[in-house]
Amino acid sequence: RSGGGVSSNDNDPLEQGQGNSLIQLQRLDVVCGLSTKLTEHHFGNRRFRRLIRNNHLLYKSCPKKNNKKNNKKKNSIALRVLQEIEACGARFLIPDNNNKNNRRSGNNSWRLASSKVSMVKIRKALRKKYMENFHWDDSIEEE
Numbered sequence: 853r854s855g856g857g858v859s860s861n862d863n864d865p866l867e868q869g870q871g872n873s874l875i876q877l878q879r880l881d882v883v884c885g886l887s888t889k890l891t892e893h894h895f896g897n898r899r900f901r902r903l904i905r906n907n908h909l910l911y912k913s914c915p916k917k918n919n920k921k922n923n924k925k926k927n928s929i930a931l932r933v934l935q936e937i938e939a940c941g942a943r944f945l946i947p948d949n950n951n952k953n954n955r956r957s958g959n960n961s962w963r964l965a966s967s968k969v970s971m972v973k974i975r976k977a978l979r980k981k982y983m984e985n986f987h988w989d990d991s992i993e994e995e
Contacts, residue, residue, distance in 0.1 A: 875962040880942035884965055884973055896942055903933050904977045911978040930974045934967070944970040 877883070881896045891897050907929055914925045937944075944965035965973075 875943075875945060875964060877945060877960070877962055878942070880937075880940055881962075882937060882942060882944045882970075882973075884944055884946045884969065899942075900937065901977075903936060904974070907933055908978055908980075926975070926978075927971075930971055930978060933974050933978075934970055944973065 877894075879895050880899065881894075882900045883891050883894050883897055885891060911926060911929045914929075915922050945962040946965045946969070948961040948963050
């Protein structure tokens, strides 16, 4: 096990990107991948960005020294974001690009991202320098 409760099991099919391929995207789910209209405007992604914004300064306040104590603090912040997302039933999903029929028709099928992939996405978002001055238009009122 690595820090922050993230498993690094080489036999885990989700770690290898082979998980469920028939998952339907739900409103609160976070869509992973390159920036697209879906990743920018999907309700779950807007909620994710709001959680990142609310934790960004705390994450950035951790000293940059690369030691176990500082990494543990950063991991605990990222893990708290993950737990808050999962507490409402949301999931991190990645597009299933292996399904040729879906690519041709424009329909997306989704796979569940591993905890490791989810934590990488969260930590990367928390690190981004533009967060402090970014203009947020991520209102998450009911649609």
